Amino acid sequence: MPPRTGTSARTGKSRAAMIAAVLALGASLLATAPHAGAAEPDPVTDYCQGQCDDILPPGENGNATLVDILGNKAFGTHPAHSDDQLDRYDGLVAGHTGLTDQKLTDFFNDASFGVAKDQVESVTSPRNDVTITRDKVSGVPHIKGTTRYGTEFGAGFAAGQDRLWLMDLFRHIGRGQLTSFAGGALANQGLEQQFWPQAPYTEADLQAQVEYIRTHEGARGEQAMADAQAYVDGINSYRDKSKKGRYFPGEYVLTGKIDAITNVGEIQPFELTDLISIASVVGGQFGGGGGGEVQAALSLLSAQQKYGVAEGTKVWESFRQRNDPEAVLTVHDGTSFPYAGKPGKAVGTALPDPGSVTAEPLIHDRTGSAGTDAKAPVKAPAALKKAQGMYDDGVIPEGSLPGSGSGAQKRGMSNALLVSGQHTASGNPVAVFGPQTGYFAPQLMMLQEIQGPGISARGVSFAGVGMYIQMGRGQDYAWSATSAGQDITDTYTVELCEPDGSAPTKNSTHYLDHGDCAAMEKLERTNSWSPTVADSTAKGSYRMQVWRTGYGVVTHRATVDGKPVAYTSLRTTYRHEADSIIGFQMLNDPSYVTDAASFQKAASNIDYAFNWFYADSRTAAFYNSGMNPVRAPGVDPALPVKAEKAYEWQGYDPAANTADYTPFAEHPHSSGQDYYVSWNNKQAQGYASAGFGLSAVHRADLLDERVSKLVEEGGVTRASLTRAMADAALTDLRGEQLLPELLKVIRSQPVTDPELNAVVQQLDSWRAAGAQRKESSPGSHAYTYADAVRIMDAWWPKLIDAEFKPGLGDDLYGALTANLATDESPAASHGPSGAHSGSAFQYGWWGFADKDLRQVLGQPVKGPLARTYCGNGDLSSCRAALLSTLKQAAAVPAAEVYPADDNCKAGEEWCTDSIIHRALGGIGQKAIHWQNRPTYQQVVEFPAHR
Template sequence: MPPRTRTLRAATAAAALALGTSLLAAAPQATATPAEPAATAAATDHCQGRCADILPPGQNGNATLVEILGNKAFGTHPAHSDDQIDRYNGLVAGHTGLTDQKLTDFFNDASFGVPADQVESVTKPREDVTITRDKKTGVPHIQGTTRYGTEYGAGYAAGQDRLWLMDLFRHIGRGQLTSFAGGALANQGLEQQFWPQAPYTEADLEAQIERIRTTEGARGEQAMADAQAYVDGINAYRDKAKKGRYFPGEYVLTGKIDAITNVGEIQPFKLTDLISIASVVGGQFGGGGGGEVQAALSLLAAQQKYGLEEGTRVWESFRQRNDPEAVLTVHDGTSFPYATKPDRARGTALPDAGSVTAEPLIHDRTGSAGTNRKDPVDAPADLKPAQGMYDDGVIPEGSLPGSGDGAAKRGMSNALLVAGKHTASGNPVAVFGPQTGYFAPQLMMLQELQGPGISARGVSFAGVGMYVQMGRGQDYAWSATSAAQDITDTYAVELCEPDGSAPSKNSAHYLYRGTCTAMEKMERTNSWKPTVADSTAEGSYRMQVWRTRYGVLTHRATVGGKPVAYTSLRTTYRHEADSIIGFQMLNDPAYVTDAASFQQAASHIDYAFNWFYADSRTTAYYNSGMNPVRAPGVDAALPVKAEKAYEWQGFDPAANTTDYTPFAQHPHSSGQDYYISWNNRQAKDYSTAAFGFGAVHRGDLLDDRVAALVADGGVTRASLTRAMEEAALTDLRGEQLLPELLKVIRSQPVTDPALNTVVQQLDSWRAAGAQRKETAPGSHTYTHADAVRIMDAWWPELVEAEFRPGLGDDLYAALTASLATDESPAASHGPSGAHSGSAFQYGWWGFADKDLRQVLGQTVKGPLARTYCGNGDLSACRDALLTTLKQAAAAPATEVYPGDDSCEAGDQWCGDAIVHRALGGIGHKTIHWQNRPTYQQVVEFPSHR
């Protein structure tokens, strides 16, 4: 059974009878439907029909028990639960002949309001708000006459569309998912991934609410009033759905409500639930930094192999903090120095060799086995590829409920914007959106909000939808990509014992500004019993983390022989909800009137995001985030001593506040010829928070295409969308690396006829665009299928053959622990996991590019400290490539694509394909791979207020 349905196994008519589902009828969600539907009163809409958007699989994310069982038994779907999949999937084949007129074949009309002939239903949960849903998508268009009513309506509509999902996520944020939804490994993995990032008490959550209410002035008060109205709306729908017996069927399947008697309860929502959900969303998509312990281990491995000076030089060349060849979003040469390498580092706390151990998270396990987020990292030699990636905010394994094979990571989104002087209309054009993975239901939901001080349409994460988070206003649109600049640091706190005795690595006290201070132990004990939804055997376990004033403990080690604890401290810790002010501003038509006011609004968002803006006159960009002001000389890439001299400047641990870099020091720009972003580096001298931002990045797939469009001029919405989709179907290795690989191989004639045929196959694929695309829609067979298979088999082998002999086993293992070598669609071992759509964000593409060019004697800016392929000898490098290529060509498809619970072994197309991971009872069909935002807008404003 596919993992996406594993947590909801009641798929037979027998189960339906046993549960008495004949007594549980689906009820309409609208409380009133007018006999003659009227159009909603649209706000001023300057897009004039030129705004479009898409969000698969569909708007409706709730299903009654009858609907769930019908889906399992007969493949039926509730209305509007899957009606955006085909349009989204259709762009794979449809983009080649795309015109502006055909855009709505693949996107929704994102105009404000609903025409009278398109009204499907009208709901009035209160007299001061109306929820109108359109026939084509079922998107709620919420119009309030009061501010409270508008937000109440937003909450009510969220309940209609995402009640079960919101309930899941408030439990995930509290580390209580298994007790709520069952002990499946996927559920255990989720709470183990998210709760340790924000192990809050209820008092902690309430403190965040109070801080916003009392320290953010009138906007803070309004934000909390809006949030309360939103919660009130959720609860109003919750009550009606329970009484009317049309609540989500998952509550029956997990034993929360009896199907026959209706006995049971859906717990009321409260404001602290919103903070809990925000901690999950922000931690997943808006973090940045961390990973300093793993970075230190790879540095030590380099120093051990080459000596202190040369080893550091080698490591820095792989770290690529400020690679001059990296693709940039702000490409006009403007410099924004941040987290750069200090000339002379102070306070760095490298561990003693072999002393590092990860702090265990799981304790007292009984019953079903589970996952453990932290693997031992005693020595570099013990490290395995992809291990330790969670420290960079990336989830290497585990899943959202029911997937079992990997979760969405926070990178993935992209943006393409072109200034009006290069477009056919003279107005800017933008194609942009966030990539939040593929789930059923989707993590986000579409909505339109119109009320006093609010006018916007777009997406919001379910459960925190008081405002549109990415979308469009009356005469402007905005979107974001994950930025991942370094807002998280690792501190080495010296351990101690309160009685003055010698501490050990297991000590539970630490020195805080000279005082031996007790760590705070945070615990979650979860237990579960088998249910219809989850047949996992009865069990329980305890999660435990230690909190200090320098953050959450992640590892223990010794530094200079003294026992220390490594802690992770991010600026957004205890501030997950503060960004609500920025989102409120973005929804306020009186506030955002131009690019400058947009940038000011974005600066109030504390998460690490790249924000993009387009109106009829200009485009703009701003990088948000609570960037801490570090003490002089501190190296942000490595652990630092937990001493006052090396703390963030102005650091107050009580509220986790500090001094932050000012607006002007954040990368920002207006009116640049074009902008692209695909989680690449932001600007010159703006240091990245992780490995992998070098000469080749998936951002190049966008940059090359958009630059070419701009050079030709006359850019349209359709041509920019085509550029996005071409990049979405392209294998980064085939486009950017294969030319260099073939140049090395063809430096001498290939005399083996069979191997020469393989080389020609790869070259033909490269010449055709190196795409992973079907021969025809629905064929499920790739054009150039053999070349794609060979590249998939060859890449990990060629990287190892190119680098491992020169680096040695220990250093190669340590570096691959900091950065996985491959993240092709079929590389299910990569950071994204299988079937996630997102690909080519993390990998050794830049390392291989520089190394091969060095072997070929080409000019390389910011070269690797050494040349590795063939130890720098072209002939030896060629031999290594040919040897691995021959092995790859012989690898059968069943080996390259081993199969999983979704695909048969050897099924290349399915191995790549996107699987919507079920977060509830409804499943969806598998669709063609494309490396593309989940929610996406195509916009062009012809006029302005």
């Protein structure tokens, strides 16, 4: 398919000049699209009847030719359908207050099946058994095949059309080869160093996973791999055609892969193992859970050193909050699902000796610019100057990718709001849900509709693993997911040894495996890079190295009771990165999913930790998926455990990395509850938190309070549920949930300082108006309560320090903040999520502060902190600490609260909060208003059923 035609506000003369400059390099970028007649598949009944909508900004088209990229850099032009969903997504900020069902398509796509004849923009037939029809409004590919192979081939071909460069990036990220592929920018170094150690594989490991699905999953496994092969074949067909026709993504030229003049160079063919590699990145980002036990152990030791073992453990447990009785729940009908809780008497725990822990080194043999940001720009041809250095900050700027945290603070995203039919205006369930996966251009996911034998769905798929729709809608049902994060990763403590019987050291590369001194397996990846037009990073190289044991990959070394040990990370889904393909295949199969119960069974075949939500015309339902290991009795999942037979997962087979897993009934699930909300919160009673932070205040409270009120009132509609979501998306969690208690403490006595009293009044006015971070008018780029927002952003970190640090002491406070950051406001200067990322308020000390303040006020607290910290429990002293820090915060100028970055000047509050779609390719996008909202979102209400 040739490049799509873009539009420009610039003169035709300027555009022609740019095209002429590129053509002077010999880049013949226009060719005829492949088009042939294809057999028509049987029609599919759409039971949503126009009541399914969706949105995925910035736009469907994620490929850009060299001409497109240079036009964007020079004139700000955009290829067709690369940004046409951005304004609708952004428009909901101002438009949600007066939203009606009839106005939904002002802010969402019509997600009906098929394309009306007068809305067809193009039809492509890469084979005679499949067509790819794109609509005029958003350019979404509607893939219809008469054979299974042809259908999946078409899906792969469409993926090539829309995400070829992105798929190439992610197969290299998964393999730990990003710098060698796209350049040595410091962020690229960081990204491959982040992901590869989580899922380090040899090529044989990747192929073994392909074969495992084919040979261990029955007929569905065989079909899945046949579908995957057809999908890969489709990608490669587009790869070949675009290369020959010179309409391939221009990033290949700018990174030195293909010569613009001679067309010499290659886009490497895709293979089935690439899908495994991409799946490891996607699963690691969004579907992991647990881990972080070494850091948890360090904070426990710090507490014990301060307070003694018994009292220190009590204090630590009160911050760990494994099963906080005040946490907001998805299943709120009282049903309990015990899992991964604290044992009555722990066995096999292996805490390190104080001061002995060292992280396992990953990088070796650095040369040149490795570990630095040294630049050595190449001399670029004049026509390419506008694109020079576009990847100098990395293909994905540091901190932008969800999943960038570690342990308990690993990014979890997405939200869901569902209301059962007895509380809706129509009597049918209503759902507003979607994955919150960050903001990129192009997006990590792509919209598509797939119709063929055994497949009938529309929605999103992650680029490169789009054989099936991963979240979307079927003929008479819709589904979505949120990251669940339950504990599917454990830390084992392997005792080190030397094969000759000599005394081991912390650096030993052998370990005791059931009494035998076994060699660790060394996995390596050597990368090198040189400057290109896109990335000016100077020449350099390094070698990444990890050690793999039968208990997982080594992450740290230490001593336990004086003996040298290695701590390893063992994840149930390791070496099973793509096994979840079976569950997704079922979700796309209209003959399999016929009701809520069959949906839950399909979701149970997904191995990653997700919360799955479902709605049809009769039922709203929920199921939590994941390969939850059955642990040995008495093992504490929150801390490192000895690598001995007695403490292993039950049924553990290290050769296959398989074990016994908890059955369907023990996973949180529900059907027909009055409503469901999820924002990466606690699923149900008894289902223990895998990390810190699932406490009395959570961002899911923003949804729960709004939806419960709607349910109480009754008559819920698609529009009213969308309004509730959009209102929560603009709300500062601290302002809504914590500020009332802070003001109660402050106003326990009159505020006599006039200036300080005025500040208190400012904050209270903001709270009373909804504590929102929202423009005063569309396009003003100034918040209505801008100064109150500034004060809160400056105050929160100061008040948390003043509230907790004096009582905990520097060491314990530092250890606990390493487990859970204190703040995650939208502002770039706070939190682990990075700048301009949208997602906010997932991680923070909201729950700790809430409990502590209520304890100071003498209010009842379920699951209290072991001690009261603010003012050492004295209300007057606590008040003084809050007022002192508030006075300091009010005096901090906006330029300090909101420092300048590459996109904003110092002091620009709205800009600092704003969402920026990080350019993964050559096409940039404008900033939009902050929203704490799913990236891809559906609004659905089915009036009918098969």
